[in-house]
Amino acid sequence: MPNHPYLDASVAWRIKNDNIQFREADHRTTVMAIQEAGLATEVRGVISAGKEADVYLGGYNGAPLAIKVYRLYRTSHRGGSPIKLESAGRLAAHEFDMLLQAWKGGAPVPAPARRVENMLTMRYLGDERPAPRLQDVRLERPERCLNELLSGIGALAGAGVVHSDLSAFNVLMYHDRPWFIDLSEAIRVDRTGYSPWQRLEAAEAALVHGLRALGAYFRRYDLEVDAQGEADRLVRRLDRWGVLDMD
């Protein structure tokens, strides 16, 4: 709507002068949309309200589910009225695809269930309370957790997925093990398409960045992460065509 190129002149004038308000769907509307899409039979509450998406705890005939709903509008950087986020559906679709691919490949991610437009459902990690983020827990066996994370990153890569927003904020501790969430910007590396070199470069940069973020977290336990070394090792394994060795 707000970005429609063929707006009636009076509507365009009202948008320009901030005379019209585009608001995010309210809670009731979102709950109805979730139920109408058949994603859940009940919505029990909000687990997290983020910048780009909200996460709800829902249920499908009694079985718990996490429902991630991407926001449709975002405030523009220059201020002014919100702009419609055309990519909400694309982000949800990409996150769903990446979760499915990672989960099928055996990586520790919540199993995806369904996606409709800007909403997706997945396994709920938690019991009475949602599983805590790695950032918020005090680990009893930090070294074991770090090793599980590194092998998890390896399992993701083996499934053709590189998480590009990895940090202690996007890892949940559930049943004493780390699980990766928030794959909306993950890079698919099994099909490197027409420019494998570019894709691998992006994957390597993402890995170094994510491993450094984890390294920053593990410093509180006096543990070191060789971000560059780990990333190199993983990318070499992904580089089935040997493009990184070409001159």
Ligand SMILES: Nc1ncnc2c1ncn2[C@@H]1O[C@H](COP(=O)(O)OP(=O)(O)O)[C@@H](O)[C@H]1O
């Ligand atoms: N499958 C899940 N089970 C339980 N809680 C979840 C699940 N997915 C997300 N959450 C909760 O929602 C929060 C935000 O999810 P995330 O995917 O990281 O979205 P954002 O884009 O807002 O960072 C997480 O920190 C976690 O607390």
Ligand SMILES: [Mg+2]
């Ligand atoms: Mg997140």
